[in-house]
Amino acid sequence: MLVKGLCLVCLIAGFFVAEDQRSSFLSQGLTLLQKGEYKEALALLRRAVEEHPLSEEAHNYYGFALGRTGGLSEAIEEFNKALKLNPRYPEALYNLGAALNVEGQYATAVHNLQTALSLQPNFPEAEKELGFALTQTGDLAGAIQALRRAIRQRPNMVTAYNELGLLYARTGESEVG
Numbered sequence: 001m002l003v004k005g006l007c008l009v010c011l012i013a014g015f016f017v018a019e020d021q022r023s024s025f026l027s028q029g030l031t032l033l034q035k036g037e038y039k040e041a042l043a044l045l046r047r048a049v050e051e052h053p054l055s056e057e058a059h060n061y062y063g064f065a066l067g068r069t070g071g072l073s074e075a076i077e078e079f080n081k082a083l084k085l086n087p088r089y090p091e092a093l094y095n096l097g098a099a100l101n102v103e104g105q106y107a108t109a110v111h112n113l114q115t116a117l118s119l120q121p122n123f124p125e126a127e128k129e130l131g132f133a134l135t136q137t138g139d140l141a142g143a144i145q146a147l148r149r150a151i152r153q154r155p156n157m158v159t160a161y162n163e164l165g166l167l168y169a170r171t172g173e174s175e176v177g
Contacts, residue, residue: 023047023048023051023052023055023058025044025045025047025048025051026044026045026048026052026055026057026058026061028044029041029042029044029045029048029061029062029065030061032044033045033061033064033065038065038068038069039069041061041065042062042065042066042069045058045061045062045065046062048061048062049062049078054085055085056081056082056083056085056086056089056092057082059078059079059081059082059085059092060078060079060082060089060091060092060095062078063075063076063077063078063079063081063082063092063095063099064095066078067095067099072099072102072103075095075099076096076099076100076103079092079095079096079099080096083096088119090116090117090119090120090123090126091116093112093113093115093116093119093126094112094113094116094123094125094126094129096109096112097109097110097111097112097113097116097126097129097130097133098129100112100133101129101132101133101136104136106133106136106137107133107137109129109133110130110133110134110137113126113129113130113133114130117130122153123153124149124150124151124153124154124157124160125150127146127147127149127150127153127160128146128147128150128157128159128160128163130143130146131143131144131146131147131150131160131163131164131167132163134146135163135167140167140170140171141171143163143167144164144167144168144171144173147160147163147164147167148164151164
């Protein structure tokens with residue numbers, strides 16, 4: 001069975017902004033997100049959004065924390081706010097796509113994930129989520145290709161191997177290449 005949990009990934013490595021350009025609330029919230037302390041991060045990230053309402057980064061991470069603490073519809077709203085501020089923000093597109101997968105809005109998830117990948121081609125988490133969404137829309141060949149790309153980009157991504165194995169069992173295919 002494909003993993004259908006909220007599979008949002010906090011991609012801290014892609015967002016190194018000079019400390020003086022980032023609010024202390026955002027910095028502290030990111031530190032807590034990295035530690036998996038989502039509820040604690042939520043309050044700080046809410047303050048970051050209040051302090052910097054035009055920060056797509058603040059909205060994205062606040063959405064991430066909301067999603068991890070059960071506020072999926074609010075998370076989707078925050079990802080959309082981030083994308084209104086910056087429509088070419090791959091991490092927000094990915095997070096929105098992952099949240100839409102959980103909501104069962106697979107076609108819209110596919111669109112957002114493909115857009116994220118067009119902006120940032122080496123994005124294995126987005127490839128894995130795309131594989132899940134394509135499976136749900138019935139595009140098994142596309143799903144297999146997305147999962148293969150995820151594995152090529154991140155060979156230790158166990159969830160992609162699991163999902164790919166399940167697809168191979170469904171389709172009778174067996175090559176990883």
